[in-house]
Amino acid sequence: MRLLPLIAVLGLTACSPAQHAQVSKSYTDAASTGLGLPAMQNFGSVATSAAMRPNAEIARDFLDLEFRMESGRAIPSFSRFEGPITVRLTGDVPPTATTEMSRLISRFRTEAGLPVSFAQPADNASITVEFQPRAQMARVVPMAACFVVPRVQSWAEYKAERNGPKVDWTTMTKREHVAIFVPSDAAPQEIRDCLNEETAQAMGPLNDLYHLPDSVFNDDNFNSVLTGFDMLMLRMHYAPALRNGMNEAEAAKHVPALLAQMNPRGAGGVPDIKSIAPRSWVAAVEGAFGPRGGNAARLRAAEMMRSIAMAQGWHDGRLAFSNYAVGRSLASTDPAQAVAALSEAGRIYRSIPGAQVHVAHVDMQLAAIALAAGQSDQAIAFADRAIPVVKRAENASMLATLMLIKAEALENEGRAAEARSLRLDSLGWARYGFGSERQVRARMAEIANLGSRGRRG
Incomplete structure (x- = not known):
């Protein structure tokens, strides 16, 4: 299950006032009936890098991904498809979905x-991807952006079976039919992200682990397209040495040899074996980033995340993520403390191989705070550092946001022509990242308000 994408695209709302301002004084005349948006931008080939951690560490991650559910329940038996795997798109299929699935295949x-x-x-089909309106999906699984279910082939069949044993992954010993449900009215980027994660989990590992820095199998949603680590997990999942019905101990006997063969660069090194996060910390994450409650409740949940992380003795991405949550929640009420928490998150992320996109998320928050504080030069520096990373990570919503932040900062420095050009360039990415014109306008208004605060400050 991919959680609602709150982290990547809504993090700035905590540090901006109500969205009632003009979209942007530099672009509101583009068309009298709308923004006059340019053509949607999209990405070329994915530039993935190989897994960068020791094989002994990756071996533990593989087994935790394969033999546990996100809920913490154990999966007693290994399962996968036998033979060719086929995919069908059904329902109200969005215009970009077939192209995205072709690319993914x-x-x-x-x-x-x-x-x-x-x-x-x-x-x-082995895998049926059915597109349903978001509101209809939310009535059944409120926290999910999209999700995957075994042994069914339609939304109607899932609704009829959802409380029964048929859709229980822990009873699987072989995969024959799996369904993925994706909102038909989502932005193109969210559709792509759902297809990446849910199709991979339909075929391969079922768990998500918050301590993985280099994977979409992590509910922090920082990675949005399948990484080199993820493809390694899938290659291992379909290795001939493994077979349907194996238990964890049986599979574990084969994992070291598979990794030595498939990831020779991971030989040696000092593994950092991590325990799975306790449910109390996961619940705090859901409180800090979920749609329920106000900013005060999110801050309490974020502080609980950090307290648990420190009590667990973590020094990895989970402590960084906890600081990120605290900083994001403090951005509107205590910018100085927000910067301190975000800077600590960035420091930890920079020490973790494969966490460059996590640093870029921190830089986006810091850029927004700097813009609101009237520190245009710092906002530009943070944006410039993050933009190349975000392009490589194929995150169009973040890319458009960073470009808009930089454009506002350029405007505040009196560089109006550069600001207008960059703002126009951002809109093609915004169409892919945010979807509708209304959502593009909302993001532009949000960042224009930050720029206005900086000018007044």
Whole structure:
């Protein structure tokens, strides 16, 4: 299950006033009936890097991903598809979905060596991706942006079976039919992100681990497209040495040899074996980033995240994420303390291999705070540092946000022509990242308000 994408695209709301200002004085004349948005931008080939951690550490991660659910329940038996894997898109399929799935299937075939293809019209598909309106999905699973279910092939079948044993992953010993449910009215980037994570989990590991810095199998949602680590997990999942019905101990006997063969660069090194986060910390994460409650409640949950992380003795990404949550929650009420917490998050993330995109998320928050404080030069510096990382990570919503922050900072420095050019360039990415014109306008208004605060400050 991919959680609602609150982290990447709503983090700035804590440090901006109500969104009633003009979208942008530099662009409101573009069209009398709308923004006159340019063509949607999209990304080229994915530039993934190989897993960068010791194999002994990756081995533990593989087993934790394979033999545990996100809820903490144990999965007694290994399961996967046998033979070719076919995919079908059904329901109200958005215009970009077929292209995104084609691109993803190509990656599965070339990077993970998996026999994945689109299903023929007359065939039953291994994986059915059904698109439903977000409101209808939210009535059933409120916290999920999208999710994957075994042994069903339609939304109607899932609703009929959702409280029964048929859709219980822990009873699986072989995968034959799996359904993925994705909101049909989501932004193109959210659709792509859902297809990446849920299709990978439909075929492979089912768990998400908050301590993984280099994976989409992490509910912090910082990585949005499948990484080199994720493709390694899928290659291992379909290795001939493993078979349906194996228990964890049986699978564990094969994992070191598989990693030595598939990831020789991971030989040696000092592994940092991490325990799975307790449910109390996961509940605090959900409180800090979930849609319920106000900013005060989110701050309390974020401080609980940090307290638990420190009590656990963590020094990894989970402590960084806890500081990130605290800083994000303090941005509107105590910018100085927010900067301190975010800076500590950035310090930890910079020490973790593969966590560059996490640092970019921190830099985006710091850039927004600097813009609101009238520190235009610092806002530009943070944006310039993050933009190349975000492009490589294919996060269009973050890219557009950073470009808009930089444009406002340039405007405040009297560089109006540069600001207008950058703002226009951002809009193609904003269309992909945010979707509707209304959402693009809201993000532009939010950042324009930050710039106004900086000018008044």
